[in-house]
Amino acid sequence: MNKRLFLFLVVLMSLSLIGIIAVQSYFINDSYQNQDKQFELNVKRSLSFVANTIESKEFIYFSRKLKDYKEKTGVEADSTAFTNLFLEVQNEENDEVIQYSNVISEESYKVPSTFFDIGRDSIRISDLSNKRTKKVFKVNPLDGQKVTSSEKTFIEYSDLTELRKSVFETTFRDMFKDYPIYKRISAKTVERLLEQRLLQDGIELEFEFAIYDNDLATKVQSKNFEKQVNTNYGIPIFRDNNNRSDYNLLINFPERREFLFSTILGMLILSILFTSIIILAYSSALYQLIKQRQISQIKTDFINNMTHEFKTPIATINLALDAIKNPKIMGDEDKMRRYLKMIKDENKRMHAQVENVLRISKLDKNELNISKERIKLHDLIDVSVSHVQLIIDDRNGYVKTHLGAIKSSILANDTHFTNVLVNILDNAIKYSNDAPKIDIYTENVGNNIILKIADQGNGMSKQVQKRVFEKFYREHTGNVHNVKGHGLGLAYVKRIVDDHQGHISVESEKGKGSVFTLKLPLIS
The missing domain is CATH 3.30.565.10 (Histidine kinase-like ATPase, C-terminal domain)
Structure with missing residues (x-):
């Protein structure tokens, strides 16, 4: 492998490894962000539920209180208005016609300020009641006239219909708009409702909460609450008839970051593990490539050196043999011994080199008996x-x-x-x-x-x-x-x-x- 190709492969593999790490980092960060958004969504949903629950509980409490007050004092309504709703259904099997009618009456009551304790002499409250009537008529088959069947006529009353609630709630919201927040709800109640709802939404974390009047803290808050821009979640509470409110229910979670990390911890550990394995394998492969390249170069040098070292004794042996063939040398015993000794020495030298190589080979294979x-x-x-x-x-x-x-x-x-x-x-x-x-x-x-x-x-x-x-x-x-x-x-x-x-x-x-x-x- 030539040097340029080797460098190209190293750069290509390095870029691929960096790309894998970058993609893993992107997906882990994306998963963290998604978990953060889901967490925020669940918290806000819980806050919205708690805010609505607090408002509903307060409304129901004062509605019952007003009802009890009317029943005990017998307070009379100042004026009454009616709204009629009519529905007729014909039953062809028995020649009957059934009429359903609702009469909704609106009544205005004047109650003293001591009932709500909001600093006024008296409060005028609108209330609704519902009168539901069902009549059954027999139809004459000759002239089509309807004849009332009085025994099948009855009247139902309902005190807390949705329409009544809407009218009363409108009055109620205006009336309590400037009422002190700590008199409307306690910190313990808010904490209990938040704890229950968060558990239902799968959030088992310690939390701190507070209700703020615009940017000012109120008495309704936990002991260790700190208002922070990036970690607080909030929602309006006690909204008026224009759906506006000066109050905000805020909550924060001191261990939010640890909780979010725990949701992706398994994926993070596996990602780090497999990425480490890839890095280790890549480093090992790169090390082996470099080592093999070095060994290849060393072996090339070894072959060159061995060739050079064998070349000299072979040439020497050839020259000695040529000299021995010379008739003049063959008659000179001293020179013959000299040339024969040269051949023997050079042959011994080559044999020693070969033995050295064989010894190392046997050592590598654990075949050398020592x-x-x-x-x-x-x-x-x-x-x-x-x-x-x-x-x-x-x-x-x-x-x-x-x-x-x-x-x-x-x-x-x-x-x-x-x-x-x-x-x-x-x-x-x-x-x-x-x-x-x-x-x-x-x-x-x-x-x-x-x-x-x-x-x-x-x-x-x-x-x-x-x-x-x-x-x-x-x-x-x-x-x-x-x-x-x-x-x-x-x-x-x-x-x-x-x-x-x-x-x-x-x-x-x-x-x-x-x-x-x-x-x-x-x-x-």
Whole structure:
């Protein structure tokens, strides 16, 4: 995958993820707003019901009080007006005609001010009564005349019809328009009615309420009510005949926001959960893509390095074989031995590289059989140093050992752990431009032995230190192949050390050398 396509896919997936998060946020916010509107609608419906209930209760109370007053005092009406309503129904089966008639009488009563206690001498109130009459006539089939059947005539009276209520209520509203609110309704009554109605509408929240006269608070309110612009819900109460009122019933809910959030909490949690999973999966996929791209680049470098390293010994072997074929060389025994030794050495070198690759492959598949036995680490150090001593001497360098550990017995595999030490020493030699200078230290710390291999070579940057034990990783040096290798040596070292329940780390500074530290458990 080329770099432009990779970047395009990353940008496309990132935009898609941002879009998903934005859509989720929009729908959650929209759901919250809808719940807020529904909550407001339910509250206002409850307030409207309570306001109407309060007005109706007050009207019924004073209506009954007025009725009782009229019955007790026998107050007479000043004037009377009548309105007649007539309905006739014919029954063809028995030749009967039924007439229904309503007579509505309006009467005006004058009652003293002490009855309502509103600061006037007397109050004139209009009242209505309803007289309902039903008459049944027999129809003569010859001349069609109607004959009254008196035994089927009766009269009904109704004291509280809707029409009577309307007339009285009109008078009542005008009369009580300026009456003090705290004398008309108590705070406890308002609280009880609100509590009952809110529960019926599914709102189980603590609330505070108050009745305001325009912008002034009245005595009818709860203890902790605070008037706030954005959280108060209100509705007019005790309206006059023009449907206007100076009074407003206000209510607020201190825990309204928490209640609204609780209604969308399930959706919010699921949304966050699934969005987090998507983000985690996307991050993991992106990480894997970047890692695979890096591995692909490392493998490409590995193949290039392996090709370069095999190319030289193959060329050397070919030249040696061509030289052996020369008749002059075939007669010179010393040169023959020399060329045969070159072929053997180069062949051994290629074989060692292939073995290194195979060892790592077997380690990855857990197929490498590593048998362990009791070995002294100091003995392994001496053997490892002897493997590289000739190369060190050839480059006028040195390897000094400072074996300060009193105990050095560990459980290890002789061959593999020797390879570990040789690999580290080989790296110290390869990455030293001048004569290699290597110091080896050991010491006991608790039940462990600490091994430090310090060189004064090229060193490495912090970035390289973090990845130096990764498989196939090599520090980039452009197209210069002055240092042979394929990025498997230190990966092999770490795997073997880990298999021995040990720990390896590196400290380095560019241009000042490196220190590899191994920590291994001792055995008694």
